[in-house]
Amino acid sequence: MTSSAPSPTHLRHWLRDTARPERRALGMAALMTTADVLPAVGFAAGLALTLTAWPDRTTSILMGIVIMLAALAVRGVLSQRALMTAAGAAARIKGAVRRGVVTDLFSGRRSSETGLIAAVEGVERLDGHYTRFEPARMAAVMGPIVVLAAIALASPVSALILTATLIPFAFGMWLAGTAAAAESRTQFAALERLSGLFLDCIRALPAVAAFEATGTVVGDVERASDGLAARTGKVLRIAFLSSGILEFFSALSVALVAVYCGFQLLGLMPVPIPEPLDLGRAVFALVLAPEVYAPLRRMAAAYHDRQAAEAVVPTLERTPVPPALPTPRLARSPALKFHKVSIAYDGAPPVISDFDLEVRPGQVIALTGASGTGKSSLLHLFLGLSPLTGGEVEVDGHRLSHTGDWCGQVGWMGQATVVVPGTLAENIALSQPEAPRELIAAMAEQAGLSLDLDRSIDGRGGGLSGGERRRLALARAMLKQAPLFLLDEPTAHLDAAAEEALIPALAAATRGRTCLIATHSRAVMALADRVVAL
Amino acid sequence: MPPLEALIRAELRHQRPRLVIATVAAIGVTCGSALLLGLSGWFITASALAGLAGPAVAHAFNYMLPSAFIRLLAIVRTGSRYVERVAGHEAALQGLGRLRPRLYARLAEGGHATRALAVGEASSRLIEDVDAIQTRFIRVAAPWALGAGLAVSAGMAALAHWTSAVALLVGAGALVLGSRWIAERWVRPAAALRQEALGQLKARLTDLEAAVPEVRAWSLEGWATEEVARVADQADAAGRVLAERSGHLMSWAGAVTGLSLAAATGLPLWLAPATPPAPLIALAALATAAGMEAALGLVTALRDAGAARAAAARLEPLMGADPDRAVQRPEGDSLQFSPAGPTFVGGSRVRIAGPSGAGKTTLIEQMMGLRPVEPGQMSAGGLDPALPDVDVRRLFAYAAQDVSLLNGTVAQNLRLADPKAPEALLWEALEDAALAERIAGASKGLDTPIGPGGAFLSGGERRRLSLARAYLRGSPWLVLDEPTEGLDARTEQQVLHRLKARLDRTAQGLVMISHRPAGVALCEAVIEVDGVTEAGASALAVGEQGQPVGPQDAEVGH
DSSP states (O other): OOSSOOOHHHHHHHHHHHTGGGHHHHHHHHHHHHHTHHHHHHHHHHHHHHHHHGGGTOTHHHHHHHHHHHHHHHHHHHHHHHHHHHHHHHHHHHHHHHHHHHHHHHTTSSOHHHHHHIIIIIHHTTHHIIIIIHHHHHHHHHHHHHHHHHHHHHOHHHHHHHHHHHHHHHHHHHHHHHHHHHHHHHHHHHHHHHHHHHHHHHHTHHHHHHTTOHHHHHHHHHHHHHHHHHHHHHHHHHHHHHHHHHHHHHHHHHHHHHHHHHHHHHTOOSSOOOOOOOHHHHHHHHHHHHHHHHHHHHHHHTHHHHHHHHHHHHHHOOOOOOOOOOOOOOOSOOOEEEEEEEEOOTTSOOSEEEEEEEEOTTOEEEEEOOTTSSHHHHHHGGGTOSOEEEEEEEETTEEHHHHOOOTTSEEEEOSSOOOOSEEHHHHHGGGOTTOOHHHHHHHHHHTTOOSOTTOEEOTTOTTOOHHHHHHHHHHHHHHHTOSEEEEESTTTTOOHHHHHHHHHHHHHHHTTSEEEEEOOOHHHHTTOSEEEEO | OOHHHHHHHHHHHHTHHHHHHHHHHHHHHHHHHHHHHHHHHHHHHHHHHHHHTOHHHHHHSOOHHHHHHHHHHHHHHHHHHHHHHHHHHHHHHHHHHHHHHHHHHHHHTTTHHHHHHTSHHHHHHHHHHHHHHHHHHHTTHHHHHHHHHHHHHHHHHHHHOHHHHHHHHHHHHHHHHHHHHHIIIIIHHHHHHHHHHHHHHHHHHHHHHHTHHHHHHTTOHHHHHHHHHHHHHHHHHHHHHHHHHHHHHHHHHHHHHHHHHHHHHHHHHHHSSSOOOHHHHHHHHHHHHHHHHHHHHHHHHHHHHHHHHHHHHHHGGGOOOOTTSOOBOOSSOOEESSTTSOEEOTTOEEEEEOOTTSOHHHHHHHHTTSSOOOTTSOEETTBOTTSTTBOOGGGEEEEOSSOOOOSSBHHHHHTTTOTTOOHHHHHHHHHHTTOHHHHHHSTTGGGOBOOGGGTTSOHHHHHHHHHHHHHHSOOSEEEEESTTTTOOHHHHHHHHHHHHHHHHHHOOEEEEEOOSHHHHTTOSEEEEEOOEETTEESOEEEEEOSSOOOSSSOOOOO
16 A cells, blocks of 8 residues: 555546446435435325325225225335346446456565455455445435425425525535545544454464553553544534434425415415415435435435445555566576566665676575575565566576566476365366376376375365475476476475485486576485575 | 453443433433324324314414424424434443454453464454444443333323323333244344355355365356355345345234333223323324334343443453463473373574474464463463463564554564564664665565565565564564475575574574474474374474584484
8 A cells, every 4th residue: 555645536437447447336226225215205205195085084094005005015125127127237347346456466566465355355445435335426416306306295385494494404415525534534544443453452462461561551451442432422413413313304395384384375475376285295205305315315314325335445446557567488497697686666675785606507506594585485486476687687688677577488396386176187287287297297297196186176285295295396397397486485484304205306307407496405406506695 | 251351341430420411412312202292292283273163262372382382492402412312432432442442352361262263264253243242332222211201101192191101111011022022033043144154155155265275276167156145145045035034023923012112002991080181192193103103112222232242252252361360480491291291401402303293383382371271281481381370471582474454564573572672673673684685675664565465575585574573572482383485495495594593692492393304403303293282282303413512513404
């Protein structure tokens, strides 16, 4: 996340632009949410019919009751359809956003810590915005107009009164809204910070417990909580003012319509109003009066969904994709030349600087040094996973700053191995899908993988030991027959026996290829033609 | 009473004045709404009938009182809503603000459970659960207010005929019970499935992300993205099922409200001996509508209460013992790792050896009371660390292999070990951990922030900071788990050399896990571990160090 807070307009535009492909579905959901007022109109009409017919006990009473019942049943079904439509659209939007995050993650344009959280929890926080807030926001504009139109058919004066309350209401909302929106955004951010602080303290629990430092940390949590509570008291009063205004005008509108209709029906209006009002029309107008404000109240209730979504936008935005660079084919094991290479991630101090190394074709180099000295970063250069911030790497004379990366032409073996659900053979062939079966079997044998090739493996690598996973990775790398071979801690986390057993297979795999091996292990270093300490 | 429940209740009691205000105001809101709507309906209908009966009747009709009352109700409702919101949220904020530190203190006493809490998923879940408890404060008023609203509505409906009131109450009952049934039978399982699907998504994504270099090497980015999308689609499908089932709640509410309204209006027509007058039917119909709305609110309130209860139930087992309880603390400082094993006196230097996975870390953490072990296996300072009322932590200064750091500054992290340590002492510890130069080079020195989980430091720097922190705690035993793993040879030698000098100076004891040759030379005794369970260490061979080195003449490194 960037340090400067992005503007609210920017966040809103992002949310809007992201939803563009689903505009129709969201519009449909909004339409259905708006259509929700039609059953309300039906209900009001049913009740009006019943009451008008009541003194004479005509069969219209029954008709009115049936209309009321039907209207409410339809209302329930309509809300459900609206919710489903919006949920479908939200799922597709979330899917597209997630795909973007994941693509960035797999192409090294995004760090793993933020990427994993963004792809799951972050994306989920968009849900409320699209399923609840967006439809409610659109319905908040159309809904009141439809209701007012319906009321105007029965009693234009009542509609006029309601419209008159809407104007100061809108003004009040705008006044309180601008103040409250800023305040409530601050408030939301403060709450997030407090949650974050608490989370940090929870994560540090093992140390806190071991050092009996609970008192110190509890003090920190207490001060932060108190500070927030004190500041929030004032904020809340303003924030609730907008809902107070909503409430006031909603109650006032009912009261005004009731009093007007009552006086008009009694014929006691001080000024004669030329409106033919009867009981049915009056009841209709009265019952619908609260519905003018209902869509606005629904939108206000969903407002925090929007805040949650806005808060998460900066973590979901895609980084610009650099143009793909043409990569030449390597025909044989290449010579490598590192010249004053520096690697620095995102403004942090460089993990490695001014690194020089020349590797002859077919030479095996072991890179060693403490973690954090840039061994993995050097290997990641060839995969475009680390930024070359200074100097140059030449692969057979081709400059890395021109080719970008060598993906697809390097063999790789690391600590983590991709496992796909399928057979062992399919897993080995991941690096070379069109490889013939005999070749796969030969590579498995060379890697010392003495398991049945048709044995099925689930996506979590079930049934394979740590050593077997490494052999799978090795077989896969050998199958690729790539001219350049990168190994990142190939024996880390293996016990001594498993490491020793893997060494001959590693020796076979590295022979005759240009190899860079990052390792702490002396046994692995012994395989190298040259050991380079970083 | 379970400890968390006791904490929550204490805070609820503490916030009682605010909660009472919020509750009274909330009752004002729901009753005001019902009365406003019902009275307005009655007023209009009665006015219409009076108007029809001619000017004489119209003038005799008392319109002043009801119309004034309607205006009053509108104001009461608005004011009450505002007061309810402010008082309720203030109570929640302050209540939770006081609850969080107390909760944390109890969690810190949770011992064995704390380690599991510190990792990603579990800690996020915990935060969500703590936030869910907030509804216990905000929602205190809801059941009362909604119950009162329902009662007032039923009372108004009864003015028409008792059958109207019965229709409302039966409808409200059916709404609440039916909704709970739907929530239990339909919504909850769907929510659980969705949670599970999201968990699978996270797991698959984590697996693939860990292997990004391999994915890139084979140019499988597209495949990996599709793979994630495939699992995500399952989670989204589960989400749609959940949305659909939650939607059933709305359909049910619509149907029941319709039926009970029809009954409230229709029943008096057939069952009342004399048909009630139209104004009262208007009153009954609108009161029923208001009453059913209150019942719908009750459904939400009950659901939130259920979620808060479930969250509390998940938190409850994590609560540690009362921090203020009486505990036994050790007087001596000798250690014994197994019933038949030797006793190491203070100042000894012991190395724990064994193949990876043999349980070396488990063994030392059992000794410190940080992991469960059966009683009778170990002794620390003459006490059994496995017993619940024994706290042996003061004996140990621990630098764990999984470095656990606070998201704060270097100084804050160091002072966890000694809150009052002066800066000179902090620098000395950093110097001994071979980190002083690095920290002095940072522009803010000791006040340099280290980021969440120490993200601004490298792996080796995090390890050395954790080591420096252990140095600051003047406990009889320094417990170091692979302190030089991942350090280059020169730094490793520096660290071990200064460690030895420090031990010679302070006469502290040392328990160290290390398989590196330079570390081996520092210790005078070795415990060979080959399998540790909760029942204790299964095979513990204790022997003299291969090349015995006295504390005075050790040569560190080569």
